[in-house]
Amino acid sequence: MKRLLLLSALLLLSACGEEAPVNVSGKTADASSPHETQTVKATVMHFREAEPGIEPYTSRMIVTPDFLRMDEGRDEGDYLLYDRRTRGIHSVTHEDRTVLDIPFHEVGITPPYALERVKKQSVDEAAPTVGGRKPVQQKDFVNARLCMETVSAPGLLDDARKALREYREALAGEQARNLYKTPKELQDPCMLSNLIFHPGKGLEEGFPLYERNEAGATRELLDFERDKAVSTALFELPKGYRHYQIQVQPGKEAPVQASETPEAKEAGAPAPAPAPSK
Numbered sequence: 001m002k003r004l005l006l007l008s009a010l011l012l013l014s015a016c017g018e019e020a021p022v023n024v025s026g027k028t029a030d031a032s033s034p035h036e037t038q039t040v041k042a043t044v045m046h047f048r049e050a051e052p053g054i055e056p057y058t059s060r061m062i063v064t065p066d067f068l069r070m071d072e073g074r075d076e077g078d079y080l081l082y083d084r085r086t087r088g089i090h091s092v093t094h095e096d097r098t099v100l101d102i103p104f105h106e107v108g109i110t111p112p113y114a115l116e117r118v119k120k121q122s123v124d125e126a127a128p129t130v131g132g133r134k135p136v137q138q139k140d141f142v143n144a145r146l147c148m149e150t151v152s153a154p155g156l157l158d159d160a161r162k163a164l165r166e167y168r169e170a171l172a173g174e175q176a177r178n179l180y181k182t183p184k185e186l187q188d189p190c191m192l193s194n195l196i197f198h199p200g201k202g203l204e205e206g207f208p209l210y211e212r213n214e215a216g217a218t219r220e221l222l223d224f225e226r227d228k229a230v231s232t233a234l235f236e237l238p239k240g241y242r243h244y245q246i247q248v249q250p251g252k253e254a255p256v257q258a259s260e261t262p263e264a265k266e267a268g269a270p271a272p273a274p275a276p277s278k
Contacts, residue, residue, distance in 0.1 A: 039230060039231055041229060043064075043157060044061070045160065046223050047059045052216045057072065058072065058073055059219075061164075062234060063159060065159075066083070068081075068082040078094055079091075079092050087104035087166065089167070090237060097238075098244065099237055100246070101244065104170050106173055107197070109179065109196075111196075118140075119139075121136055130156055133154045136151070138204075142198070147189065147214045148194060148211070148212070149211070150210065151208065151210040156209075160224075171199065172199040190214040209221045
């Protein structure tokens with residue numbers, strides 16, 4: 001599975017320089033059991049994503065009041081699950097039967113240097129309306145560098161906008177905990193702003209129709225459907241998989257290994273694997 005952009009950034013940070021017991025969110029299902037027949041109404045969105053050096057690919061986002069799921073459009077594929085109730089993140093990989101658990105943490109650090117953010121917005125009056133409103137183009141500059149470009153539709157998919165912002169803010173806490181693993185010369189203003197200190201940028205006006213970051217990675221909304229009935233099984237974590245977390249040891253420069261969660265130990269899972277990298 002191609003890495004979702006924001007999760008891959010986290011794993012890159014954790015590999016640079018290369019709740020007790022853990023509160024696992026979501027219901028747990030037996031991976032070998034038939035799909036649940038229960039359904040829940042959700043907002044389903046499809047995207048076209050592109051990164052430099054990688055063929056463009058499609059992705060899917062499913063939002064309910066309790067969950068945000070990101071995948072490549074296949075129910076049976078790998079997926080990322082964000083629990084909006086606990087603010088925990090879980091990345092499921094079927095090939096090695098693992099779940100990376102990321103409990104919620106506030107951003108507990110300050111920037112290593114001053115970050116001056118300047119937001120510039122414009123409206124193209126000639127552009128067609130989306131949801132009855134003109135799209136807003138926003139450019140985010142940090143320390144005079146263009147770090148993010150977005151085109152959003154005010155009022156469009158507002159709950160999805162909130163869910164995506166919640167997820168990015170939750171991920172920022174883990175990014176902050178792992179920042180010490182990134183060489184200081186790589187801690188540039190855009191990385192620090194986009195991933196840690198201003199994770200909600202581009203989500204102030206409405207849901208993004210288009211996003212582009214400073215590295216050239218883009219995501220474009222292709223279509224969406226509100227109130228679609230989807231299986232509740234999509235928001236469950238597979239039973240019998242090994243759960244682990246990225247170990248954080250502030251002040252140490254050497255790479256560290258992922259720690260095994262208590263749940264995995266109780267299940268008699270094998271020894272933890274090294275922290276994943278992109």
